[in-house]
Amino acid sequence: MKVTPAQLTELLTLYVPKRLPVLITGRPGIGKSDIVEQVAHATDHELLISHPVVEDPTDSKGLPFPAPDGLNAKFLPFGDLERAMKARRPLIWFLDDLGQASPAVQAAKMQLLLARRIGEHVLPPHVTFLAATNRRTDNAGVTGILDPVISRFATVVELEATIDGWTKWAVRNNVPPELIAFLRFRPDLLSVQKTSRDIENTPSPRSWGFVAKTMGVVPKHLGHISHAGSVGEGAATELVSFLQIYRELPNPDALLATPDKAMIPQTPSTLYAIATALAARATEANFDRVVTYTERMIEAGHREFAALLVRDALERTPEIANSYAFIRAQGGEIGAIIKGG
Incomplete structure (x- = not known):
């Protein structure tokens, strides 16, 4: 469904406080990231921007660290996952250029998007996911997004510049x-x-x-x-x-x-x-x-x-x-x- 910048801004302003994830598609350079930033400011949310295209699948799970007994290991959160878990104020976690990420990295995000947890790590209730991607026809290195990942978003809209x-x-x-x-x-x-x-x-x-x-x-x-x-x-x-x-x-x-x-x-x-x-x-x-x-x-x-x-x-x-x-x-x-x- 195509939306104008004004419609997208209004939609996100309604969805974000309800913790409903939204996937935004559209041509490169039409303002997807700018609108997310504006909505974060308007809804009094902190903004965490991640770029899955440069991530490794294990980044979403955490860093393995040996337990004191030396027989077991725990996955310790780091980077963006750690910041999201420690968020004390409402936070928008924005996955930018999601469609450029490898299928393995996209798959690693599925549990986070739907269950709001990965392994033993549970996200605070005040974290909201938004994501953006170019289209496959935009010559932007997008090969697609896994259907199970798409289905984890409450709605998918295509931003059109006006x-x-x-x-x-x-x-x-x-x-x-x-x-x-x-x-x-x-x-x-x-x-x-x-x-x-x-x-x-x-x-x-x-x-x-x-x-x-x-x-x-x-x-x-x-x-x-x-x-x-x-x-x-x-x-x-x-x-x-x-x-x-x-x-x-x-x-x-x-x-x-x-x-x-x-x-x-x-x-x-x-x-x-x-x-x-x-x-x-x-x-x-x-x-x-x-x-x-x-x-x-x-x-x-x-x-x-x-x-x-x-x-x-x-x-x-x-x-x-x-x-x-x-x-x-x-x-x-x-x-x-x-x-x-």
Whole structure:
């Protein structure tokens, strides 16, 4: 069953407190680990991340240690198993890239997942298992997961990247507005299935995250090279072309200086750019000017872009909701936008 990032977050927030294990599948780099981390924080759980692909089957059982009589041995827990057994607070034990692990390592996890014990070692009741894996078609070294292992999860879901989910994350994490505007313009480039075995990156939320981190660091003449290394040459070429449009736009501050007269773009690429740039500059103090410009966008027939502007502004600067301009605007078209109408 495919789920959006928002749906997965809500689902895990319900399952984790009930100690129900969940297996998350999906393409590489679409945010599976990030969502688990967010859920751990939201539910006040500690997070223990294990990578079964680098484990030995005996790691799950413990290290044999001779008893004082020298005739017997006990398996002493160590590493992640020891930490989970000693957990005093609620803990999410996250098995990342489970599908890349050998069948022997997967089999060693079965008793832990269902019986919550292995041998004489019993896990505390406040430990919850989550796991993630790429799919067999993702060229990620996944050969499959044993059916008995799959059946030990309360539910199995496939995470699918969406531009709405990524945008909300991007706004909260101060991703450059021009990159947000570009991916809104070309949402099909957010996550692209790799079709070759060449050593190159393809677009994914993770690789676009690297682009976001380097955009303000790499000089313009190296931008195409840098971005191509992160998301592939085709996507990088389109981004560079879009950035040229973005940089030639009127200064957003100038638009806000005369919002009743400033130009209203007509092409989708320019509208995405303007809406995202203005949202990044919106504050409680200048939101009356933002409202004036947004109302003119609606009158010009660009209601969708006006909605993007207002919602981004609120996501980025929640204090805007306290402004007189925001309160006044809720009685009109902008109010309908805020309510999702």
